Amino acid sequence: MSKIRVQDIDLTLINLDGKDYISLTEMVASNPEGSKIIERWMNTKNTVDFLGAWENFYNPNFNSPEFRGIRENVGSGGYFLSIKKWIDSTNAIGLTAKAGRYGGTFANVDIALEFASYVSPVFKLLLITEFKKFKETESETLRWDVRRYISKVNYKIQTDAVKSVLIPLRNLPKQNEGVVYAEEADLLYDAMFGYISSEWRKKKPRFGK
Numbered sequence: 346m347s348k349i350r351v352q353d354i355d356l357t358l359i360n361l362d363g364k365d366y367i368s369l370t371e372m373v374a375s376n377p378e379g380s381k382i383i384e385r386w387m388n389t390k391n392t393v394d395f396l397g398a399w400e401n402f403y404n405p406n407f408n409s410p411e412f413r414g415i416r417e418n419v420g421s422g423g424y425f426l427s428i429k430k431w432i433d434s435t436n437a438i439g440l441t442a443k444a445g446r447y448g449g450t451f452a453n454v455d456i457a458l459e460f461a462s463y464v465s466p467v468f469k470l471l472l473i474t475e476f477k478k479f480k481e482t483e484s485e486t487l488r489w490d491v492r493r494y495i496s497k498v499n500y501k502i503q504t505d506a507v508k509s510v511l512i513p514l515r516n517l518p519k520q521n522e523g524v525v526y527a528e529e530a531d532l533l534y535d536a537m538f539g540y541i542s543s544e545w546r547k548k549k550p551r552f553g554k
Contacts, residue, residue: 347483349475352468358479359443359451366441367457367476370449372464383450386463387426393419395459396431399439403453408435 347358354375357368373382386392393416400407411434418424428442428450439453452460454476461469531541540548 347479349472349479351471351475356472357451361441361451365454365476366451367454367472368449369452369457369460372457372461372468380450382464383428383460384425386460387428387431388419388424390416390420392459392463393426396437396439396456397435399453399455400435400437404436404438406436406438411435 348355349358350356354371356371359366369383370380373379376382393412397407397409397412397416400412401409415426415431415434419426428440431437432440432442439456441451443449443451458469458472461472535541
């Protein structure tokens with residue numbers, strides 16, 4: 346679970362089966378009409394058409410016959426389409442409802458951006474900007490974790506080589522042997538990250554911690 350902030354609103358992001366989902370409930374929580382906005386959005390043909398197209402594209406278990414029935418009725422007087430009815434009737438995966446403290450309606454990011462257009466075009470543009478920043482940070486963190494793991498795996502090999510080869514070759518006093526280890530560690534950091542350890546801590550204080 347992660348958070349992004351858009352127009353002073355904290356939006357929760359969750360990951361389901363490798364896909365990002367954003368809270369629609371939190372998008373409208375500060376609005377006096379709240380969840381009614383989501384209900385109105387759900388009960389338009391444009392929304393149902395978009396949701397149907399998304400499910401047909403990404404969901405092999407989408408119930409198309411039920412979708413066609415919903416599409417025929419949505420928008421007509423007396424017909425109400427809830428999130429639960431949509432999910433239960435069509436086996437939809439683009440929307441999900443979660444209970445509990447961090448519950449509410451969540452939508453795949455594609456659908457969340459469509460809903461954001463309904464809320465406000467400006468809000469949608471800001472959401473796109475903040476989501477891009479989030480993904481860039483996430484990507485950088487993943488690269489860091491992978492490189493850190495690789496360097497950790499190889500560190501024992503390196504220290505063994507220093508102990509058995511370099512220290513005997515350089516014939517250093519016992520109290521200076523640590524210098525060789527530090528030099529070789531920086532060589533590894535430079536190869537993996539493009540920085541020696543002191544430069545990394547200075548340029549990347551958050552990761553350095």
